[in-house]
Amino acid sequence: MDEFAFINSIMPSQAQQPSLIKGIGDDAAVYKTSGQADQVVCVDTLVEGVHFRRDTLSPYQIGVKGLASNISDLAAMGATPAFYLVSIAVPESWNEKELREIYQGMEELAAEYRMDLIGGDTVSTPAALVLTITVIGQVERTKAKYRHDARAGDLVFLTGYVGSSAAGLELLLKRGRTGSFSEKELALVKAHQEPSPHVEQAGLFAGFAGRVALNDISDGVASEAYEIAEASGVSIVIGADSLPFHPGMDEHSFQQRLDWALYGGEDYVLLGAAAPADVKELKERFSARQLSFFEVGHIEEGEPGVFLRHNGQLKKLEKQGYNHFQKRR
Ligand SMILES: Nc1ncnc2c1ncn2[C@@H]1O[C@H](COP(=O)(O)OP(=O)(O)OP(=O)(O)O)[C@@H](O)[C@H]1O
Ligand SMILES: Cc1ncc(C[n+]2csc(CCOP(=O)(O)O)c2C)c(N)n1
Ligand SMILES: [Mg+2]
Ligand SMILES: [Mg+2]
Ligand SMILES: [Mg+2]
Structure with a gap:
């Protein structure tokens, strides 16, 4: 099941x-x-x-x-x-x-x-x-943002770092919360323990007249991108090199950072899609408030799916991520 x-x-x-x-x-x-x-x-x-x-x-x-x-x-x-x-x-x-x-x-x-x-x-x-x-x-009224509003031609964005929570969890499972951590490690541990919901960012999206599709990252970028792709009936391409990682993850391999970002979850940042001109406008509004806004991919027509562009190759991702019933029959 x-x-x-x-x-x-x-x-x-x-x-x-x-x-x-x-x-x-x-x-x-x-x-x-x-x-x-x-x-x-x-x-x-x-x-x-x-x-x-x-x-x-x-x-x-x-x-x-x-x-x-x-x-x-x-x-x-x-x-x-x-x-x-x-x-x-x-x-x-x-x-x-x-x-x-x-x-x-x-x-x-x-x-x-x-x-x-x-x-x-x-x-x-x-x-x-x-x-x-x-x-x-x-x-x-009528300003709520839905997963089903992505369209071919849109750009895909994230409002914060991804993978930090999973990296922090790994440290916690190894050393426990009373263990000692470097300053960089502590930032990852805190990202896992005390995430900040993106409420101010939500207000910027709600106050924006253009069409925006939104989802939050609880189960990992791959799984949440699939939810937008399926709800909107589109195909999503994410650039591996565009994914934003916390500097505390620098010493880990790129593959490890990618795995945490795509499949780790619990980052509670927002993943979304909007038309290129609207993304430009949103980027300016975020910048004026000193809030992060990262372009990470784009939307294409096609069967609902999520693809990762990495080293010049396009690979279809599994709808993997945190799934509570995955191991059950
Ligand atoms: N047992 C349930 N009964 C009724 N509706 C449910 C049940 N479980 C989930 N849902 C609904 O299914 C949809 C997807 O739920 P899901 O929990 O995957 O989303 P989420 O809360 O954004 O993610 P997460 O729980 O990973 O943070 C939501 O509309 C949710 O209200
Ligand atoms: C001790 C321990 N082991 C594993 C995890 C990882 N984890 C648990 S639930 C979940 C997805 C989000 O939950 P939901 O889908 O219910 O919103 C993740 C990534 C953890 N946080 N603590
Ligand atoms: Mg959610
Ligand atoms: Mg839920
Ligand atoms: Mg979940």
């Missing part, structure tokens, strides 16, 4: 509510309200042993990362975060102080975006800690 095939199999064939704009199939759902804004909602879960271990994230960082990864899905729609709800399933091995630290992590990040905690649920569980967060945001 494959995670993505499973999700497709449970997709309702039609909507009951006329206010629904986008249900299953993007980073978050979007629906109309009677006001000026459309509402944007999504939910994501962190599981002990899958998304973190006690020796990779502190309780505080579990809170930060849990909320950050959810806010990132709102950013991938061009939305501004506003509210969150938290469901936590707690095994006996976690004490009250640790739980408070998880909430402190969420609170501090929430404060940056003026988000309110408005509800949740607390239950016990026999084994691993599970943290499920629902986030609610808004975007100006």
Whole structure:
């Protein structure tokens, strides 16, 4: 069984509510309200042993990362975060102080975006800690950005470094979070532990009149590019030499950096596509705010697929990346 095939199999064939704009199939759902804004909602879960271990994230960082990864899905729609709800399933091995630290992590990040905690649920569980967060945001009416909006002729871009989180995870799995790290290594470790969602960048996309396709990087560039390719019915070509890597990865081989970027995931930067003239304009707007914006490829007509241009050759990539059900039957 494959995670993505499973999700497709449970997709309702039609909507009951006329206010629904986008249900299953993007980073978050979007629906109309009677006001000026459309509402944007999504939910994501962190599981002990899958998304973190006690020796990779502190309780505080579990809170930060849990909320950050959810806010990132709102950013991938061009939305501004506003509210969150938290469901936590707690095994006996976690004490009250640790739980408070998880909430402190969420609170501090929430404060940056003026988000309110408005509800949740607390239950016990026999084994691993599970943290499920629902986030609610808004975007100006009809301005949400979707995976299905890429067109042949577009340029493909990234709003930040890729592969850093996987590189940081490898260091953490080797040395544990109390291990010692050089300054460069620490930047990678932090990228894994406390990612910053691209909310300011989302605002620039939402405020841009042109067509923009967007996705955030949770499962790796290859997998997220496939999601845009499939949703838009286009073929994506990515230049291996254009992928932006953190300088902390310099001492690793190019192949290793490429693997982390394409298949590592959890970078929570935005991957998108827009027409060349619009990309030029976006680049200027990002530059004026001192935000990164990297051109990494282009879109062609053809069967949905993702190709990597490397050393003058074009290679079709597998839709690989983090897949929760990959090893199951
Ligand atoms: N069990 C489920 N039931 C209903 N909808 C689901 C379920 N799992 C995922 N979805 C929906 O499927 C779509 C894709 O979900 P997916 O989790 O792959 O996206 P994502 O949250 O952007 O990625 P990630 O979880 O890797 O951060 C979303 O619209 C999501 O709401
Ligand atoms: C201890 C430990 N081992 C492995 C990983 C890597 N990992 C787990 S889930 C995931 C994809 C994103 O999750 P989702 O698709 O649920 O949003 C990745 C890359 C980790 N973070 N910690
Ligand atoms: Mg996403
Ligand atoms: Mg999800
Ligand atoms: Mg995933």
